[in-house]
Amino acid sequence: xxxxxxxxxxxxxxxCAPTCAAELTKVPVLKTGAAxxxxxxxxxxxxxxxxxxxxxxxxxxxxxxxPRLIMQLxxxxxxxxxxxxxxxxxxxxxxxxxTSLAPGVMKPFKESLDLFGPPSVKxxxxxxxxxxxxxxxxxxxxxxxVIPAGGKLRPLEEDVTLPLYKKGLHQTDxxxxxxxxxxxLNHQELAPELEAVLSDKWARFGVPxxxxxxxxxxxxxIPAAPKAAECIDKPDK
Numbered sequence: 001x002x003x004x005x006x007x008x009x010x011x012x013x014x015x016c017a018p019t020c021a022a023e024l025t026k027v028p029v030l031k032t033g034a035a036x037x038x039x040x041x042x043x044x045x046x047x048x049x050x051x052x053x054x055x056x057x058x059x060x061x062x063x064x065x066x067p068r069l070i071m072q073l074x075x076x077x078x079x080x081x082x083x084x085x086x087x088x089x090x091x092x093x094x095x096x097x098x099t100s101l102a103p104g105v106m107k108p109f110k111e112s113l114d115l116f117g118p119p120s121v122k123x124x125x126x127x128x129x130x131x132x133x134x135x136x137x138x139x140x141x142x143x144x145x146v147i148p149a150g151g152k153l154r155p156l157e158e159d160v161t162l163p164l165y166k167k168g169l170h171q172t173d174x175x176x177x178x179x180x181x182x183x184x185l186n187h188q189e190l191a192p193e194l195e196a197v198l199s200d201k202w203a204r205f206g207v208p209x210x211x212x213x214x215x216x217x218x219x220x221x222i223p224a225a226p227k228a229a230e231c232i233d234k235p236d237k
Contacts, residue, residue, distance in 0.1 A: 038083030044215035086206030176224035
């Protein structure tokens with residue numbers, strides 16, 4: 001009886017071999033290596049908002065074009081670090097403003113600053129003179145900021161100006177409509193060699209991070225007839 005049972009077991013293993021081997025190859029293999037830094041979250045809020053008439057003054061007043069009704073926004077972007085380690089980010093960045101008149105797909109808004117092409121920031125290959133390779137915060141500088149683990153960064157301010165009426169092939173009139181807006185901030189890239197050095201030297205302060213961050217979407221209800229006066233330049237941030 002025992003001999004028969006052993007024979008049956010041995011025969012079953014032989015029959016199972018091809019199938020069992022195939023099943024074993026399906027078992028996922030855990031990859032080892034350093035975890036990627038967590039991406040920061042960005043909360044977008046309106047700090048100030050107003051409407052005004054922008055006057056384009058010419059040398060001859062009789063040639064001045066009609067004033068343009070525009071919306072001026074001073075937006076606040078607050079970064080939050082959802083990770084368990086502090087995050088070190090380059091402060092310098094470019095931005096893209098996305099807008100739409102309905103929920104869903106949003107298109108980039110071409111700002112007046114983009115007339116000669118979108119702004120760009122060069123890759124950082126070397127640290128500026130006021131930044132120490134031993135610390136991102138000592139001495140104090142405006143190049144890097146540290147977001148505490150689970151904490152927030154002091155809000156960044158972004159001034160955005162949008163004309164309420166736009167002529168052209170895709171003519172738009174924002175007055176009396178609901179506008180959806182969000183920002184994408186593209187932080188200055190670090191050269192791989194520099195990032196490797198800083199990851200080692202600044203390990204006790206946090207993890208260097210750079211890349212693109214998109215904010216939440218703002219919903220702005222624009223009056224049909226906004227109260228507006230002539231535009232006045234805002235003070236610097």
